[in-house]
Structure formats: structure tokens, C-alpha cells
Amino acid sequence: MNESVGFLTRDGEGFTPLPLGISRWSSDMIIGPALCGILARAVENAHGAEGFVPARLTVDLFAPARAQRLDVVTRSVRDGNRIRVADAEAVQNGQVVARASVVFLRRSTQPPGELWTRPESPQPPPLDVLQPLQAPSVPWIGSDAHPGGWSSSFTDHQGASRKRMWQYQIPVIAGEEPSPFVRAAMVGEATSLMTNWGTAGIGFINADLTLALSRLPEGPEIGLEADNHLSIDGISVGSTTMFDRLGPIGTCVVSALSNAARQIEFSN
Numbered sequence: 001m002n003e004s005v006g007f008l009t010r011d012g013e014g015f016t017p018l019p020l021g022i023s024r025w026s027s028d029m030i031i032g033p034a035l036c037g038i039l040a041r042a043v044e045n046a047h048g049a050e051g052f053v054p055a056r057l058t059v060d061l062f063a064p065a066r067a068q069r070l071d072v073v074t075r076s077v078r079d080g081n082r083i084r085v086a087d088a089e090a091v092q093n094g095q096v097v098a099r100a101s102v103v104f105l106r107r108s109t110q111p112p113g114e115l116w117t118r119p120e121s122p123q124p125p126p127l128d129v130l131q132p133l134q135a136p137s138v139p140w141i142g143s144d145a146h147p148g149g150w151s152s153s154f155t156d157h158q159g160a161s162r163k164r165m166w167q168y169q170i171p172v173i174a175g176e177e178p179s180p181f182v183r184a185a186m187v188g189e190a191t192s193l194m195t196n197w198g199t200a201g202i203g204f205i206n207a208d209l210t211l212a213l214s215r216l217p218e219g220p221e222i223g224l225e226a227d228n229h230l231s232i233d234g235i236s237v238g239s240t241t242m243f244d245r246l247g248p249i250g251t252c253v254v255s256a257l258s259n260a261a262r263q264i265e266f267s268n
Contacts, residue, residue, distance in 0.1 A: 005136045006174030007034035007186075014071040018174060020136075022067055025205060025262055030065040033186040036209055037172030039088045039100035040185035042072040047079075047086035052104035054181045057188075057211045063097040065090060070097070082106045122225035122243045124166050125150045133168035133221055139190075140166045154266040158201065163194045164225040180216040184250070185209075187222040188242060191252040195229040195238025201265035204236045204256035211242070213250035221245065224252065234258030 007021035007030075015038060023029040036059045044054060070092045077085040084104040089096045125140055129150060133140075142150040145161035157163060169186045171178050178186070192206035224240040231237070234257060242250040 003175040006171040006176070007031060008038060008172055009174050011069050014069050015173065016069045017067050020170065024264055025259065026064070028064075028067050030067060030070070032061060032192070032206065032209075033169070033189045034172055035059065035061060035065055035090055035098045036100075036189045037178065037182050037186040038070075038072055039090060039098060040102070041172060041178070041182045042074050042088045043086045043100060043102040044179060044181050046074045047076055047084060047102070048104060048181075049084060052084060052106050053213065053215065054102050055105040055213055056103040057100060057181075057185055057209070057213075059098060059100045059185070059189075059209045061098050061207055061209070063095070065097040066092060068092065077101075082108075118241065118248065121248055122164060122223060122241055124221070124223050124243070124245055130166070132219075133166075136170050137168050142166070158197070158199065158266045160199050162226050163197060164223060165190055165194055166221060166223045168220050169222065180218075181213075183220065183222060184213060184217050184242065185211060187224060188240075188250075188252040189254075190224055191238055191240045191254045192256055194224050194226045194240050195254070196231075196236055196256055197266075201263050203258060203260040203263045204231070205259040205262075206238075206254040206256040208255055210253045211250060212252075213242070215249050217242075217244045217249055218246050219244060227251075234260075 008015040017030050021034045023031045070090050074088040088100045090098040138152050140150050141157045142164040143157040143161045145159050169183045188211040189209050196204040223243045227239045229238045236256045240252045
């Protein structure tokens with residue numbers, strides 16, 4: 001593993017951002033995936049347990065996390081036999097800038113019967129198009145309007161069609177291999193990109209992420225495919241399906257605010 005590649009680096013008991021951890025919205029802000037990843041890591045390390053799946057992560061990104069040191073604190077909310085709940089907060093200069101809640105569910109026997117599910121499963125790039133990615137690497141983007149389906153060029157996919165992404169997520173902490181849950185948390189934050197990206201680029205900045213997992217991802221590559229975008233009066237809701245090479249594994253939802261004054265545009 002490249003020890004210099006990551007969103008954050010250790011700073012005593014806390015963390016400071018590396019260049020890859022700086023947001024495109026502002027050079028003085030930490031990128032959303034870094035915050036989601038560091039909060040998920042803290043809760044999993046402190047409160048995860050054998051036999052439990054981190055089935056739901058909610059991250060509230062309610063204040064700008066500045067490009068400076070941050071600390072993370074956690075607390076247990078409930079330690080049950082089948083359900084465990086824990087919270088985490090990212091703190092800068094004594095102020096909470098983001099918080100997370102994780103629900104851990106114990107694995108058990110699948111109940112009988114058949115259930116409705118999404119009729120068409122999202123598909124990763126075929127191996128004859130894209131061999132397994134290695135970190136660091138850029139995400140591959142797909143869209144219904146692009147003739148080739150997948151490419152590493154964001155410019156190819158700017159438009160109003162449905163979008164999907166396939167990614168090998170870099171570590172949240174340089175030199176530390178992220179767990180499957182932490183990888184999923186970081187990739188899930190890109191739901192905002194997949195659902196809020198249109199003909200003029202991205203004009204919404206997400207205020208949160210909710211990731212619900214039926215299982216953890218297998219392998220380091222994870223995909224997202226847009227399911228829906230709804231917006232009016234500068235407020236949007238977007239949802240995606242998360243998947244790996246074995247199939248769908250969960251659902252991601254973000255709510256977002258208009259940030260049109262700092263529109264990010266990919267077509268140039």
C-alpha cells in the first residue's frame with residue numbers, strides 16, 4: 001500500500017487532511033467521503049462485534065469541516081443481543097462539524113418465502129473492459145447516454161441520463177487498509193454525485209448520507225447506480241443502489257442543498 005495516499009493522516013489522537021482530502025467546493029473544506037469514512041471507522045472499531053453487520057449508517061454533514069485537524073469521539077447507545085447502536089462526532093476547535101449513527105444487526109436465519117426486489121440489477125464494468133482496479137485509481141463512470149457505457153472521463157458522461165460509478169476507494173487514513181464497511185461509507189457519499197449531476201454539472205451539496213446494507217461488500221471495488229433524483233426550490237433527494245461483483249448489497253440516500261454559486265462543471 002502507498003503510505004502517502006489517503007484522505008487523512010494521523011495527528012496525535014486526531015487527524016489532519018491530505019491534499020486528496022480537500023473538497024472541490026472549497027480549498028478550506030474536508031471532502032465528504034473523508035468525513036463519512038473516519039466516522040464509520042471510529043464507530044466500527046469501538047463498537048462493532050463479531051456476528052453483527054453494520055446495517056445502517058447515517059452521517060449528518062451539517063457544518064463545514066475546515067482543512068485542519070479534527071478529532072472523533074464515540075459513544076454506545078445500546079448494546080443488545082440482536083441490535084447494537086453507537087454514535088460518533090467529528091470535532092474541530094471544540095465544535096461538532098459532523099456526526100454519525102450506526103445500527104449493527106446480528107446475522108440470523110433467512111425467513112422463508114419469496115419477496116419482490118429490483119427487477120434489473122446494476123452491473124459492474126465487464127472484465128474485458130476494465131480489469132480489477134488498484135489504488136490509487138480514478139473512478140469509472142457509466143451513463144445510459146454514453147455509447148461505450150463506461151469510461152474514466154467525467155466529461156463523457158455530463159448530461160441528464162442515469163449514471164453509475166465503479167470505484168476502488170482510497171484509504172481514509174494514509175497507510176491503513178480500510179475495512180469493507182469503511183469503504184462502503186466512503187463510496188456511498190458519492191450518491192450525491194450520481195444523482196445530482198446533470199447537464200450543467202453539479203449544483204447541489206449534500207447535507208447527509210444514509211447507507212443501508214444487507215451485507216458488506218466483497219472485495220475492494222464497489223459500485224453505485226442512480227435510482228432517483230427529486231428536487232424543487234433548491235432541495236434535492238437522491239438514491240442509489242450499491243453493488244459489488246456479486247450483486248446489489250444496499251441502498252444509499254442523500255439530501256442536498258442548492259450550491260449553484262459554486263457549480264462544479266465537468267464538460268470543459
